[in-house]
Amino acid sequence: MEEIRIGIVGVGKMGSTIAKILSEKFPLFLYDTAGVPEELKRFEVNIEDLTKKSDIIFIAVKPKDVLDVLSDISTAFGKKLIVSIAAGIKSDALKRFTKRWARVMPNICAEEKEGIFAILTEYEEDSILLREIFSDYGKVFVVKSDEEIDIFTATAASGPGYISDIFESFEDAFVKAGLPRNIAKVVSAQIFLGTAKMILNGKSPYDIKSSVMTPSGTTAEGLSEIILTKPFIFRSVEKALEKCKQISSYYTK
Helix, strand or coil, rough: CCCCCEECCCHHHHHHHHHHHHHCCCCCEEECCCCCHHHHHHHHHHHHHHHHHCCCEEEECCCCHHHHHHHHHHCCCCCCEEEECCCCCHHHHHHHHCCCCCEEEECCCHCCEEEEEEEEECCHHHHHHHHHHHHHEEEEEEEHHHHHHHHHHHHCCHHHHHHHHHHHHHHHHHHHHHCCCCHHHHHHHHHHHHHHHHHHHCCHHHHHHHHHHHCCCCCHHHHHHHHHHHHHHHHHHHHHHHHHHHHHHHCCC
16 A cells, blocks of 8 residues: 555645545645645646655645646556545546546544545445555545435535534523533534434434433523524535536536
């Protein structure tokens, strides 16, 4: 594994995240037309060197640019594994440029080794390879269709954005209730962390809720308001999934 050389074209938010985690174990080559972030400059190369030296090439540009990038560098692919992390760019589009392709939908929590990675590949050996590459940085799921990748995009990949907004609302509410901002932040984070661990260790959300909710108590009173937000959460995920499908239909006609 240590001998695998990885190139990343596009070093924006998600490209940078992948670069940071993979730089711990793999020779790395980065290219971005806008330049590479300062903390990753030591890995910057030109596009010709990247395509020549890399065994796996991650395409981490915006969806609107993926097909142009693939077209520009496809003559150098050979037997290299080409991995797109772009939302909505279906496998049929990747197949126009390479026989050895993969789609990976990561999320930004990989920075803390708590990420989620959905993997779709043409060949089982590439699924095994990518699972091994990412297994140290979170949970890895191998899926069988572009539609499943879309679902992971609208849920796991977008999820940190949803949760961060909800977290911020709780932090603000705790401040309003009387906690200092610095304490409200820690209390909110610890609640999210502890609850997540309890769920991962086998308790259901219902079990946890029931264990802290007493008849006519404070939790029951608060939940009477929180329950009103459920339809909005459902609609948020539905809209994100609709957006994935729009991107797909627009860029991969």
